Amino acid sequence: MIPYGKQDISEQDIQAVVDILRSECLTQGPAVPAFENEITRYCKVKHAVAVNSATSALHIACLALGVGKGDIVWTSPITFVASANCALYCGAIVDFVDIDPRTYNMSVESLTEKLVQAKKIGSLPKVVIPVHLCGQSCDMAKIYTLSKQYGFKVIEDASHSIGGKYLNEPIGNCRFSDITVFSFHPVKIITTGEGGMAVTNSLLLAKKMQLLRSHGITRDKDEMTHPPDGPWYYQQIDLGYNYRMTDIQAALGLSQMHRLDEFVKKRNILAKQYNQLLLDLPVVIPWQQDDCYSGMHLYVIRLKLGQINKTHCQIFEGMRSAGIGVNLHYIPIYQQPYFERLGYNGKNYPNANFYYSEAISLPIFPALTQQEQITVIETLQIELKS
Structure with a gap:
């Protein structure tokens, strides 16, 4: 995995x-x-x-x-x-x-x-x-x-x-x-x-x-x-x-801390490589503001579900089954049972609801190899096109 x-x-x-x-x-x-x-x-x-x-x-x-x-x-x-x-x-x-x-x-x-x-x-x-x-x-x-x-x-x-x-x-x-x-x-x-x-x-x-x-x-x-x-x-x-x-x-x-800058630089390199590898796939890649240099802790894509013959959950499960440890960051807090019991609901947060319905976090960490990153993309291609 x-x-x-x-x-x-x-x-x-x-x-x-x-x-x-x-x-x-x-x-x-x-x-x-x-x-x-x-x-x-x-x-x-x-x-x-x-x-x-x-x-x-x-x-x-x-x-x-x-x-x-x-x-x-x-x-x-x-x-x-x-x-x-x-x-x-x-x-x-x-x-x-x-x-x-x-x-x-x-x-x-x-x-x-x-x-x-x-x-x-x-x-x-x-x-x-x-x-x-x-x-x-x-x-x-x-x-x-x-x-x-x-x-x-x-x-x-x-x-x-x-x-x-x-x-x-x-x-x-x-x-x-x-x-x-x-x-x-x-x-x-x-x-x-x-x-x-x-x-x-x-x-x-x-x-x-x-x-x-x-x-x-x-x-x-x-x-x-x-x-x-x-x-x-x-x-x-x-x-x-x-x-x-x-x-x-x-x-x-x-x-x-001696390697912090090295870690962040590598994460940004990996993100740029993902951006290029994902260009032709039905996903939305992360958007970065010009005035920011991201720590790039997570690389989150959003699925263009209207162009895919699978559900969000099916793509997620397919990636996991193929050994790709994707995740979802995050479930909207107001959907948690504890907060629902306090009376919270999602009616006032349309962007958060839409995000949650499409988002998947792909693997990103400094030791991720080029071959592992290619494996992630090839697996995603199969899931998106099957």
Whole structure:
């Protein structure tokens, strides 16, 4: 089976982890701040907070921005459920903004229309979470302008996007957002096994997230309610969580950062090759904005079902049966049973519904060989024409 994505682990990565296993600190040691520092350098951002997953990063990002019971948070319906769940964890109300039919990211036009209507009825969002689907940035400059006009905060869900660029600047510099979140799951662009990172230019937000990732506990005497009882002393000053990243994970991530640009370059080369190989097939290839350099985490095609004698599901099953590990990113969140029970439905998201009816993710990862890519295309040709 050729998977849709997988990690690329080098001997250098293995040695970095072994070095930590032989050290005194498996967690809460020097590797985590070293990894954070490398992320801040690469992304040209001031602060980074490493955690055990991107879901955790989204959660503490919402909390740091004051999201609580009764607040409203908007995100894209075409994303993993964590982009919405993070707000529900805080007691907030979640709603969705339809996607752009070409980029599959949050539609600025739909966002603008929704904001106009929300202002009229007094239900503006406290936070908007644009998702950089597949690795391509949302139109953050326009979203930022809307945030100033309507008074909401912005969390970029850049789980797919580290190593990508927007307006020739690294995704994650937080020029147009309050906080950006990355994922380091094994199928992502770099990996720490499991892990995530929240980055920001705000010292206040960084300190809040640092506190929340470790039980709400501080050892900083300036943050305590009274002078410490001794050098052993700490205080829990907030209700936090055990969201820490281990030094084992951080060492892997730090080592992987040395190959980040190489990974993203290879993914973009593979995408261009797919584009050429798919030209004569009844599919829609990914559309890339001129002002973006995608991390290319995913390569999503859309089937022109009107020109094919099979259903979406039949094509998907045929590819899987032939050993091609295609996937579908993503099922619209409002279709999940949990959200349906909360009263969500898809009537207001025609672009998301249409996308879901046609989309298939083809395998893309740095170690994908030319022969494997040809096999993917030849298999797809057979499925589409049979």
